[in-house]
Amino acid sequence: MTTEVLRVEGMSCGHCVKSIQQALADIGVNGDVDLAGKKVKVEYDSSKQTLKAIKEAIEEQGYDIA
Template sequence: MMQNAKLQVEGMSCGHCVNSIEGAVKQIGASAQVDLAGKSVTVQYDESKVTLEAIKAAIEDQGYDIV
C-alpha cells in the first residue's frame, strides 16, 4: 500500500541538496519531492518494502536534519 508523508527538513539550500535527497530516497525504493522554500520533503513509499524510518535515515545520512 502506498503511503505519503511530509517531512520538515533543515539544511537544504540548493539544487545539489534536492538531488542528494531525491537520489538517496530513490536508492531505497521510494520517491521524494523536495520543496526548498517550504523546507519540506514529501515522500511516497510502499510500506511493505520500506519504512518511513528508513527514509528518514537515508535523508539524515546525506547530512540533513529532520525536524
C-alpha cells in the same frame, strides 16, 4: 502507498535537492523535495520500506529531520 511530508533542515540549494532525491531513489522511495518550504513529500510502499529508513537515508546526506 503511504504518503508523508517531512520537514528537513539544512537544505539550501539545488545540490541539496538532488542529493535527497537520489538517496530516496536508492532505497526505492519517490520523493518530491520543496527547497523553499524545507519539506520533502515521500510516497512509499509501507510493506517494503519504513519511515525510519527514509529518515535515515535523508539524515545520512547531512540533513536534519525536524
